[in-house]
Amino acid sequence: MNISHLKMPQRKKKFQERTITLAHGSGGSAMRDLIDDVFVGSFDNPTLSLLEDQARIDLNSLMLLGDRLAFTTDSYVVTPLFFPGGDIGTLAVNGTVNDLSVSGAKPLFLSCSVILEEGLEIDILRRVVDSMKTASLAVGVQIVTGDTKVVPRGSADKLFINTTGIGVIKTGISPSAREIQPGDIVLVNGTLGDHGAAILVARGELSLETDIKSDCQPLNGLVDAIVSVCPNVRAMRDATRGGLATVLNEFAQSANVGIRLHESAIPVKKEVAGMCELLGFDPLYLANEGKLVVVVPPDSADEVLATMRSHPTGKDAQIVGEVIANPAGVVLLKTDFGTERIVDMLVGEQLPRIC
């Protein structure tokens, strides 16, 4: 099976079944009905409507937007599928949009491949696809090609999504971790760890009740605003798994510089901080799904900060640290106590502490 499933002629009949069966991945009429009704109906756009084996994208119109393509892919697996602040569908669109955006690219096209577990309720799939539609409309990207597979019960956990994205990078914009230099300033666009904390609570294993919501949001608008005031932005990255600490360690190692964070400047919601206290977690390592880490030259820092704060996805932006020459390859935290410690890469997942 390949991406040709989306090219099936659209049928008028409303899809009636309630659960996914292996027949929906068989290539036959059951699959065609599912795709027509759930996917093609939702993601309706001119490219998809051509219903070919592949999306065909006009090069000339792309070249008007910039001089390089940005191309990225990501797979989404999350438990639970729905959580406060989003679901796997919003993640699958915003996550790939953000991976494109942090290169300075305008995100344009996404693919959507799903792996469904036999027995999944079709209403769940519909809700997820609806979320993808809403999220893609908000960003202004089109979902132009896709694929559907069904695996036997137990071979996948309900629903996995892969999205691949294409965007165009404006001429003259080329942020890269290797451009980071001593003296540069590090900013983030808001509170850290909201997504990781929201997912932990949503799993229900902690018996905690909180109002923490995932920060799942697209960053393309914020990146546009930053690039327009600071075309020589050194580096940008979307701090997802591993959190701010992991991104900054990657930056420090790529550019062979040190980075010093200031504990007092790092924005963390008090509910998230409280949860971390209880479980022995560090919010610097918790996942985010809409947090931008930006490194800019020192003379642009104030303007970039003001620009970020005037944008809806950057209103809680903060300068959190600066780039230093030594120790190279290391991230330091200046604690509120006036001491310094290393903020290292995690070996694996953060695990709750026993005492």
Add this chain to the structure above:
Amino acid sequence: MKYINEFRDPQKAQILIEQIQQISNQISSDKPIKIMEVCGGHTHAIFKYGLEDLLPKTIELVHGPGCPVCIMPKGRLDDAIALAQQPNIIFTTFGDAMRVPGSKYSLLQAKANGADIRMVYSPLDALQIAKQNPEKEVVFFAIGFETTAPSTALTVLQAESDRVENFSLFCNHVLVVPALEALLANPDLQLNGFVGPGHVSTVIGTEPYQVIAERYHKPVVVSGFEPLDILQSIWMVVKQLAEKRCEVENQYSRLVQSHGNAVALDAMQRVFAVREAFEWRGLGDIPLSGLKMRPEYARFDAEAKFTFPGRQVADHKACQCGEILKGVLKPWQCKVFGTACTPEHPLGACMVSSEGACAAYYKYGRLSIGKREEVKVN
């Protein structure tokens, strides 16, 4: 965060540091004053807040054997893994025990290989899993000092009253005072006093530490876990030394009472008995330092219900954790620190969990190692 931030006030910390400096100057000694913080939670806080860098050079902290995950011997982990791999068993454990390597691999790797191993936040979660899976045998990997032992004991009592038949403990609870006595009996030991454990003491109180003050003539100050708690406790230990006192004092009086928590102690007493000896990673067999299930609760005792290897496995030859736990060596003075022994591939107890002294130095403190090396007090 109310009642937490108050204990992290840098101005107050500065006042304490100055007072520690002043009092320690009154003690005439050609060596630094060595104070052991026993508890892994204290070690974690000391590194997280960089307290060692604030302290005067006359004070040296020794990081003790108080991380229950670190001191679990390889043989017991092998037993846990063997148990988890038996058919029809759901093996439940606290999260931070998952990555600790046995002689071949960890519970995390055993899980990847197909064992049904589940992380829980409380032993009651394990009991719940047992109720939900009556056709399976659910084993809880009971580890920890007197801090966690009462909740395990209460879970067994709950299982008894709920008539749950498919739940058992693999009991590895350990006791803090016998371990300290074993350290103190060692002629190599170079310690002047102790910052005593906080959470353990909420259960056992402060009275059990009297033996350390009376028999071994070392001050003990039971401490809370916030940076100001720890600094104040260090100040109290140094003050005792300056005044030539050896007493048990309680800095953590907002939670710890001298006689402890009677309900918790009673639950432990009902379910557990003291083992003749228990092996500690890095320290070897320590008499009367571990807990086992009482015979009347044998039906909840995995050691009575199942068979497993039960072999002692020696620590790696190059590992010097024993010397580090006694305060004879600093982590970075170990031959394999940061080379053959890292948090990714720990050889010894102290590198295993983030609360172990070596892992804490590796994770938070590598920069200051050089600085501390230069410290020589005349």
